[in-house]
Amino acid sequence: MVADQLGMVARFEVRMKSDRQVRQQEQAAANGQRVGGRRPFGYEQDGTTVRPREAVAVVAGYDALLAGVPLAQIARDWNAAGHVTGQSRWKGEHKGQPSPWRADSVRAVLRNPRYAGKRAHKGQVVANAMWPALVTEETWRAAVALLSDPTRRAGPRGNARSLLSSLALCGVCGSAVQSGGAARPGVRGYRCGGSTGHFARMAQPVDRFVSAVMVERLSRPDAADLLVDENKVDIDALRTEAVALRQRLDALATDFADGSLTASQLRTATARVRARLGDVEGRMADAGRVDVLGPLVAADDVRAVWDGLSMARRRAVIDALATIRLHPVGRGTRTFRPETVGIDWKGSG
Ligand SMILES: [Zn+2]
Secondary structure (H helix, E strand, O other), X not given: OHHHXXXXXXXXXXXXXXXXXXXXXXXXXXXXXXXXXXXXXXXXXXXXXXXXXXXXXXXXXXXXXXXXXXXXXXXXXXXXXXXXXXXXXXXXXXXXXXXXXXXXXXXXXXXXXXXXXEEEEOOEEEEEOOOOOOOOHHHHHHHHHHHHOOOOXXXXXXXXXXXXXXXXXXXXXXXXXXXXXXXXXOOOEEEEOOOOOOOEEEHHHHHHHHHHHHHHHHHOHHHHHHHOOOOOOXXXXXXXXXXXXXXXXXXXXXXXXHOOOOHHHHHHHHHHHHHHHHHHHHHHHHHOOOOOOHHHHHOOOHHHHHHHOOHHHHHHHHHHHEEEEEOOOOOOOOOOOHHHEEEEEOOOO
């Protein structure tokens, strides 16, 4: 019996100790502090001091993701710049050396609330972190929304080697345009992706024309209006509301602990606040996605900026601005006719 008692005391002490550790961890999280662990990419070992070269890569990674660049490409870009993950290879010829970036490790970085200056605990954001953010909360939320839901997408789908494949539509049937179908080998072509195949035509003159029209549109004095969206949200108001709602959740928990709310009242009130918070966070994510046009609209030399963009980014810009429809060119037509390319501006355009 004594042995049983001693065993119980020992177990009790173990539980007390782990309860204390849990409380300490929760307290650290609520204060936005870090409790140690592997060095986070973009920061020094203290988790707080920014490591500039990596921070630049992180910011570029969010930017690329939101413009439709695939995770695997972002991984290749980081590897090419000489960045490595904090993990080591555990087998093979290079065992023990740092692993290169891959799509899944890039995904883990971009989903991490730390880069928006948020401290998470058990998968929930619980506080503003003690370390500096590298991106805005909207940018991070937009990235998370994109990575969590396969039906959402930033840039247009399809391979990013061609400007308009899977992006433009057939002017006859509305099917997505595909690459290929050019008359001569070595010449890129576009064709109607529908089963009937309404046209096949050379890609290069179309790409050149569409690029010129986009540059022209973005060079006009009123180009900044393209950024003004009727549904554009007041991001400061959303941030303020999100903070207030999170405080409301905390207050509800306190009221319940005090006994001034019953469990069922707590459940109802929490569900209501959480639904509203989900809505606010969703609108913040939407607001984080609009930035593909910003750098172009602000540029003095739009053509130079356009030429410097990756194919994925150019496709994202076209997708944001217009719907492109390609029409059949007719037999024996040699010269490019602009009227065979329909450009419908989205929004006020
Ligand atoms: Zn068609």
